[in-house]
Amino acid sequence: MSQIRQVPLNQWRMKQADEDEWMAAKVPGCVHTDLLRNGKIPDPFRGTNEQDLQWIEQKNWEYVSEFELPDGAAGCDWAELVFKGLDTYAECWLNGISLLQADNMFREWTVDVRDALQTGTNTLRVLFRSPVGMDLPKLRGLGYPLPATNDQSELGGLGEDRISIFARKAPYHYGWDWGPRFVTAGIWREAYLNLGNGVEINDIYMKQKSVTAERADLTAVVELRSAAGRAGTLRVAADGVVREQRVRLEPGHQTLKLDIELPKPRLWWSRGLGEPAMTDFAIAFVGDDGTEATAQARTGLREIRMIREPDEQGASFYFMLNGVPVFAKGANHIPNDSFPSEVTEERYRYEIASAAYSGMNMIRVWGGGYYEDDAFYRLCDEYGLLVWQDFMFACSMYPGNPEFLESVRQEAVYNIKRLRNHPCLALWCGNNEIDSAWAHYGEDMGWGWKKDYNQEQREEIWAAYEAIFHMILPQTLKALHQDVAYWPSSPLRGLTGDDRQHAIAIASEGDVHYWGVWHADEPFENYNVKVGRFMSEYGFQSFPEIDTVLRYAEEEDLELESPVMTAHQKNGTGNIKIKSYMERYLPEPKDFRGFLYLSQVLQAEGIRVAIESHRRHKPYCMGTLYWQLNDCWPVASWAGIDYYGRWKALQYAVRRSFREIILSVVEQETGALDVYAVSDRRTPVEGELRIALHDARGGLLQERTLPAALDADVSALLCSLPAGKWQAGRKREDIIVHLSLSEGEELLDEKIFFGASARDQRDERPKIEVKETLTPDGAVYTVSTNLPARSVRLTSSSEGFFTDNFFDLLPGEPRTVGFLRRCGLEESEALAPARAADVAAHSMADFIAEAVR
CATH class of the missing domain: 2.60.40.10 (Immunoglobulins)
Known part of the structure; x- marks a missing residue:
């Protein structure tokens, strides 16, 4: 029998590299969270603390772990140190022996440590070098800056030196127009020793060659390694079907393939079309010498295609699942936290369950964050949510030197192989908004970036772009994952090599990011006429609930342009923009708490208009993904669910509209x-x-x-x-x-x-009554009114959300709702019916100024 052991490395300490004081460290984790746990910095999210913590990115940081070598390790055929994630520029030594130099946050790093291990205590040291120190010389060496619109370099004390594009690191860490600048460092995913003998199965890909309701034809692509040459049998089994093949293993790594056909397979369907059935495959190698290695693979059997066909109006853009056209209903997902290691499986489960409960069937993983943990995709598989997956490039131009391009290739190989068995994956997209921003083939198109460069520089920058998004990424996908389509950039009209390639405000082909509402101050009514074939981004901001605001602000900060409110509005004039739209559509709020409430009502109304318009225009339009589902910190933003999981009015409007x-x-x-x-x-x-x-x-x-x-x-x-x-x-x-x-x-x-109109709210306030009724499945609440009431808001002291909220109500037409409690990780479900404590109800009339009422 083969013997494989993974020895976790979870006892760590850390310090600033040029200081002597050691502190306890948590792995997975990062410098910021370790400093916070040790009481060395204040809460990064509170007040204006973000501004005072920018020094952290300027320093080098050291992590050390000491561990004992387990019994029998000396006789292993292989002994490897595995880092699932190093953020980002890291040097590693084991017992004083240099092991690796890492430079990419988005991939796994594995190194042979047989010659470095010793009996007794082993000392592992990891030095994280400042991205500022590493990347400023690259900027100087390039000789000209590259566009990086959302890099908040001024906040980081770097002036106009935008260096984020040189590091293969989460772009949002450098700031975004909804997120703070926290340029992290640390061991952000699992670290362990991998010890083994005999044969080890390293990777399994269930390649789906053809899937119909009658038959699924698959190939098991099995990567394994053997310490010695040996003969044996490779076996694949699923749903009572077993396939075997005699094989010969050579010493080292190799890839074997074995076909398997499943009659009448259970198909995987997205939410609303059927059950997202998953199929388990058992893979085994049994050697003639008694060596045995086993592994499991899980996937859903389905055919997913992106359909782009010319028609009288331009060209279609939609997804076909198992022969059925899918109208995509969903949202854009950003990272759930500024510090990725803080995202637990429970937080993932709550987000995905909330998306499913909101009626979604697709989530777009946006390209300015990071490739999510396996748990995220597993939950999307289970809930039947298709995933539009961006590669991690957004709103910037990138260098094209050989070292950078090779790092991108290795990143793509790792993540494609890691995620390709997930049936939820519907599309790989090269980047967010870069093609339309640069607009190489249209002199007067794009975001104005090109005007800062001469012709030679333009060609050099575009050549780097094409190397990544038109060559490396599609070629790697072709080799490793042909089950789903590749789309070079979002938005894009088509890869035509001329000015018809680049997205425009509204096009009759490709996908569309429509930001006329919000960025261009266009009215909500324009959502009814500005409709493309697939609306992959659009949105409107609001503030979170007062309970969330008070997690980062004091009572004296509750003023629209206070320093704290300004620090928690990353879109520059965003607060003024909300106020301007509010004056256009809603009454005057009576105070700041009224402003918070009305900002949510405003956001919900705008996105409701958009979603309904997109759905009315089907089949011309076949997708609506609003910006955005979630937040990475507590902030005024486009999110429907705030950082703490509280549903805004938007999320209830989405649930009704979907x-x-x-x-x-x-x-x-x-x-x-x-x-x-x-x-x-x-x-x-x-x-x-x-x-x-x-x-x-x-x-x-x-x-x-x-x-x-x-x-x-x-x-x-x-x-x-x-x-x-x-x-x-x-x-x-x-x-x-x-x-x-x-x-x-x-x-x-x-x-x-x-x-x-809502602006003409009448003087008399409705009297809202809530009656609680206990049922075997939990409490329900019947809400009634004596007068017409707009945007009735229910509140509760419990954690969770109502089955409906922020709804309009008429006399004699009561509304009955339940409350879904947010469950802990120890429970089997993300949400459960519950009795909500202290339920209260208010309507718009309770939040507007006396002069208007």
């Missing part, structure tokens, strides 16, 4: 109301539309019903209500239209349309 079947109301310039229904259901709907007109106090004036038959997977105009009909002879501000779509006893969706 339902399988929705109603959508659009008011035309004539005053007519167009009522649409959008269905992602794979079967037809025989429904009924109820139209009820209410007066301004909620009294029912009239109602009628219409048949509403929907084909499968369709967007349809159900009816158009002329202004004269829905206003019923009254002023529009005196009318409320309540629309509901039902099939039999099932309420599919409902919408309340107020003739009066």
Whole structure:
């Protein structure tokens, strides 16, 4: 039998390299979190502390671990030191013997240590060199700066010297327009000794050659190593099917392949289309000499294709899963923490469960963070969430020297092999926004970067870009993972080699990042007309809840332009922009807490308009991924779920807007109301539309019903209500239209349309009542009102979220909701029905200024 042991290395101490004081260290971890745990720095997220901690990136840091060699290690055929993640410039010595020099955060580092190990105590030393010290000389040597728009070099004391592009390190660590600048260092993923004898299986790739409901044809690509030459049998088994093959192993590493066919396979489906079934494969090598090595591989059997076909309007852009077109509903994901080692599996599980509960079927892992831990992708597999996976390049141009390009290649090899068995992976994308920002083929296109360079420099910079995104990455994918498509940059119209390649504001092909709303101050109404084939980014900011704000601010800081609020708004004029949009659409808040609430209502309304528009335009538009799902620290941002997991109003609006079947109301310039229904259901709907007109106090004036038959997977105009009909002879501000779509006893969706704008909020406050009822599955809360109430917000002292919140409410139309408790890691589920303590309810009228009411 082969003997394989992994000996964890988890006893560490650290210090600043030029000082003598040692401190306890945690691995996985980083310098910032170790300094915080040892009481050497204040909470990096509180107040303006970020500004006072920039010195950390200027220093070198040393980590040391002492360990005893386990019994029998001296007789092992191999002994390796494995670092799953070193951030970033690291030199390593074992017992004074130099082992490696690492320079890439995004890959594993493995080194043979047989000649360095000794009996008794072994001393492992890792020196992390400052990225500033390492990369400033590279900038000087290049002779000109490279664009790196979000690198907050001024905050780091570097002036205009933007060095982030020289390090293969998480770009967001250098700052972003939603995140702080904390240029970390440390052993950020697991470290251990790998000891073994005989034969070891190192990697298994279940290559899916053809998958249908009738048969799955796969090849098990098995990488293993053997200490000696030996003959034996390679075996692959799954779902009662066993395949064997006689093989001959040579000493060292090698790759073997064995085909296996599974009849009537259980297919993996994304959320909403079916069960995300997973299939387990058992792989074994059994040597004629008694040597045996076994391993497991888990994957989902599916065919995923990106479809780009010319049509009358341009070219399609969508995903086909097992022959079924998928309308992608989801969001962009950023890292869950400024310090990656702080992201636990529970935090991953809560995020993915929240995304699934919100009705999503896709998440885009954005290219300015890092390749997520295996747990993230495993959870996406289990919850049926497709993953659009960026490589880690964003909003910058990169060097093209051979050493950098080889580092990129090794990074790609490692992460592609690590992730390729996950059925959730739908797309590998080269980078975020670089093609459209540089816009090489259009002199007047892009972000204006090119104007700072002469022609020779431009060609040199573009050659480096093409080497990475048009050669290294696609070639590596072709060799290692052909199951999914590659898209060089997002957004992109197509790889044409001329000015038709680069994305424009709205295009009839490719994917679109639409930022006219927010960055260009365009109105929310433009979401109805600025629609592309696949909307992979768009968004609007808000503040988090007051409880979150008070985690980083004091009461005296609760003012829009206070130093603390400014420090926690990374988008420059973002706070003023929120205020400007608020003045356009909402009443004046009565105080800063009212401003926080109204900022969330504003954000939710904007993204609701966008999502409904994108869905109404299907099949022309086949994807809507808003920016962004989560936060890496507590901050005003585009997120729907804040750093502590609290759902904003946006996330509840997303959950309603991502339902399988929705109603959508659009008011035309004539005053007519167009009522649409959008269905992602794979079967037809025989429904009924109820139209009820209410007066301004909620009294029912009239109602009628219409048949509403929907084909499968369709967007349809159900009816158009002329202004004269829905206003019923009254002023529009005196009318409320309540629309509901039902099939039999099932309420599919409902919408309340107020003739009066939110800015015209009336003086009289609604009286909101909440009645708690205990059920075997937990408590439910029935919410009622005596007057029409906008954006009713429920709050609870418990950790979790309501099944619905920030909803409009009419008299006589109570809403019953539950509360989902956030479970701990020791529990089997991320969320569970629970009794929520101290539930309170408020409407918009409670948060606006007296002068407006």
